[in-house]
Amino acid sequence: VIVKELERIKTAFTTPWGTYVYVKMPFGLMNAGATFQRAMDVAFSSYINDFIDVYQDDVTVFSEKRSDHLQHLEKMLLRCREYGISLNPKKCHFGVQKEKLLGHIVSKEGVMIDLER
Structure with a gap:
């Protein structure tokens, strides 16, 4: 911002x-956190709760089918380009079935607390 x-x-x-x-x-x-969150919400507003969740600088793309996921990723990446949002390749995880996110384990089974945390 x-x-x-x-x-x-x-x-x-x-x-x-x-x-x-x-x-x-x-x-x-x-107010930096709230301002940043608002900016991210604006950038991804048409996708939030459809196939994207955003918390600060954590953007999660979720899909039922792999074919949909590739389309969703493309839309997210294009939106990042449109809004000048830079991604750190070392922090990006694409196409994963299970992931640690904000102190939780997220998968198709649901959300569980990360016991290692």
Whole structure:
């Protein structure tokens, strides 16, 4: 999320090497989490609860059939491109049957607490 130019001064901080301002919203700012969530909700609004769930920077694509899943992934990736959302390939897991998510194990059987957590 880009910080408006007139608002950047509010993010200023000083180090021994100079004074800096944020150009993009850091997570530590008050209301940053809610602002980021709203931005993600807007980006994926037409897909949320249909085949996408979003919590902050965790985007989950779910599908009943593998053929549908490929189409859903394509729509999600196109939406990321459209809204300038970057993905970290090291954190992406595609086509999995079971996954740890926000302290839970999610699979076709349902949602269970991750006991390793």
